[in-house]
Amino acid sequence: MRRHQVIKDSFLENRIFLSRTVILFVFMLFLIGGLITRLIYLQVAGHSRYHGMATNNRIKVTSVPPTRGIIYDKHGRILAENLPSYSLEVIPEQVADMEGTLKRLQSVLSIPEEKIEAFKKHRKRYKHFDSIPLLMQLSNTDVARFAVLRHTFPGVDIHARLIRHYPYAELTAHVVGYVGRINEQELKTLPAAEYRSIHTIGKIGVERAYEDILRGHAGYSEIETNAQGKPINELGKIESVPGADIFLTLDVDLQKVAYDALAEFNGAVVALDLQTGGVLVQVSKASFDPNLFVSGISYVDYKALNTSKNKPLFDRVLRGQYPPGSTLKPFIGLAGLEHNITHMHQTLFCPGYYQLPNKAHKYRDWKKWGHGKVNLDIAITQSCDVYFYDMSLALGIDNLSSFLHKFGFGQKTGIDLKGEKAGLLPSREWKRIHREQAWYPGETLITGIGQGFTQVTPMQLARATATLANKGYIVTPYLAQKIIDADREIEIKKPVQKTIELKSTNVQDIINAMVHVVHSPRGTAKRIAKNIDYQIAGKTGTAQVYTVKQDEEYNEEEIAFNMRDHALFIAFAPADNPKIAVAVIAEHGSHGSSIAAPIAAKVIKQYLLDK
Known part of the structure; x- marks a missing residue:
């Protein structure tokens, strides 16, 4: 066999080896450079970030929820607690x-x-x-x-x-309010740091209006954990700041008297301290148990409340808007005196109806056979509609509307709660803008007896009554009487009070007539005058729920309960040195004299007895 001799090229092999060595060396240098660069980044540029991440793996920062402030009534009884x-x-x-x-x-x-x-x-x-x-x-x-x-x-x-717990439940549900779980819409506007550990927020009433004061401020706690995430030690803690406590002007005993006095009727009762404007009573009935909402109300319970024909979730005091009926007559009468349209001795014959000149339509009086010869005192005492039809026409809607506006009708009272309605005070301008129609004389007549377009809230009616009792001095209703934060009292900004310029003799004449409503033998509220040694100035009212046709008569027995008239009453006492003003609306109570007036009388008697 022929053998082949392999000739090696040593130079070429050396070159290949050398080149591979250089490439490997460069690659190693590149890797080492990358490692050094990364180390520099981790140790210098990214130090704070990764140190924080490492710390977070070892230390957990948790929010510490604050204790919510307590709400008390004026006598120190707890209305909302934890x-x-x-x-x-x-x-x-x-x-x-x-x-x-x-x-x-x-x-x-x-x-x-x-x-x-x-x-x-x-x-x-x-x-x-x-x-x-x-x-x-x-x-x-x-x-x-x-x-x-x-x-x-x-x-x-x-x-x-x-x-949160509300010991008086239904009795104070609307005024004190309740807390509930924070929803998505609220979360978008709330400060995240303050609410991270808080899962509830004030929804209505005082709880909502004073949320920032009651809530307090969250604290933070640093907890050291092991590799499994279990806490082993507390490294540091910033204590949470409890919310401030609030003392209200509300008298819960008086609140119960009013609530119980409404009995089977839904409606509202408001009582104000005439000197300060403090709300003594704020009852809205039907009501509900606010404790149901604290930890999340069930679907069944909420549906039952939301679909109830009694509307327990509806705040009738601030959002309920009702025709004032004849409770408006003292203010109309005062307008007539102030504008020199009438005087206390000017008389008018009441045949039981009133007709505009050259018109066949009859505007009826509640007393179909009429009151006969009446003056302003008798017209208020017996609530004669015909007298006020005639006076309203003489005043005109422009004078009528502007005068009632001074007493706060058609305006929010400015109470320190949210969600208040303004009611409706009709005027020529209002109808032109909202109805695109002219104003008619017949509408002036029914405005003069508190019907037609006019709407008032119970709180609004109570403030107007207080203004009349104070002879033109307007008080702004409020609930927060005192705020205590860390054993010190926080000053509450008082609203600016105003006064209506009125002739004192005219106001006193109207007050005297309102005293006769209660204490005269022919007064519409004479039944509440028994067994009292002071005088109450008041005015009954009946507000139509639906309009009776010209040729029909109102028969209470034949009308469904929910179509019956509302019963109203306004009052203040003692008449010669008034301390308290009350407004009552009993839905479908039909008669202010028999239903609403006794409710107000019970509140007044209890208040003056305590005083």
Whole structure:
């Protein structure tokens, strides 16, 4: 066999080896350079960031919720307090299988599906490391049942929290209000830092109006954790600042007298301190239990409240708008005196109806056979419609509207609560803008007896009554009498008070006539004058719910209850040195004299008895 000799090229092999060595060296230099660059970045440029991340892995910063301020009545009785309660809470970042965990919790604690859905919505509003309530107000049985299985639910635990409670429930629901879970719309406008650990917010009443004062300020706690995320030590803590306490002008005993006096009627009762404007009574009935809303009201309970024909969620005091009826007559009478349209001795014959010149339509009086010869005193005492038809026509709608405006009709009272309605004071201009129609003389007549377009709120009617009792001095209703924060009293800005320029003799004549309403043998409210040793100045009113046709008669027995007239009464006492003003509206009570007046009388008697 022929052998082949392999000739090696040593120079070429050396070149290849050398080139590979250089490439490898350059590559190593590149890697080392990249490593050095990364180390420099981590140690210098990214130091603060990664140091913070490392710290966060070891230290958890949690918000500490503040204690909400207490609400008291004027005598120091608690209207809203905080009671200890257990809540089942979940930290999402510590739960690997959220759906599975929720299903297992449902089987253990019988959690309603609506609570699960509410938790899922609530969860979206908070950070994944926040502790989010799933079920509040746990019973001792539920706490014990979960405690046995606690180790099988990582990220789920029971926490002791303070929960809002309203001891007087329905009695003060609308005025004190309630707290409820923060919704998505509210969350967009709330300061995140303050509400991170707070899950409820004031919804209505004092709770809503004074939310910033009652809420307090959240604190923070730094907790050191181990590799499994379990707390091992508290490194530092900034204490939360409790909310301030609020003392109201409300008298809860007097509130109960008014609430009970309404009996089976829905409606409103307002009583004001004439010297200050402080609200002594603010009853809206039908009412509801505000405690249902604190931890999240059930669908069944909310539907029952929302669909009830009694409208328990509706605040009749501030948002209810009613025709004032004959309670407007003292103000119309005063307008006639101030504009020199009439005087106390000027008389008019009342045949039981009134007709405009050259018109066939008859504007009827409540007393179909008429009152006969009447003057202004008798017209107020017996509530003669015909007299006020004639006076209103003589005044004209322009004078009528501008005078009533001075007493606050058609305006918000400025009470320190939210959601107040302004009522409606009609005028020529108002009708032109809103109805695109001219004003007719017949509309002036019915405005003069508190019917037609005119609408008032019970609070508005009470303030107007107080202004009359004060002979033109206007008080602004308010509820917050005193705010105590860390044992010091916070000054409350007082509203600027105004005075209507009125002739004192004219006002006194109207007051005398209102005294006769109660204390005259022919007064429409004479039945409440028994067994009192002081005088009450008042005026009854009946507000039509629907209009009776010209050729028909109003027969209460044949009319469905919800179509009957509203009963109204305004009053102040004692007439010679008034201390309290009251306005009452009893829905479908038909007669101010028999239904509304006794309610006001009970409130006045109790107040003056206490004084």
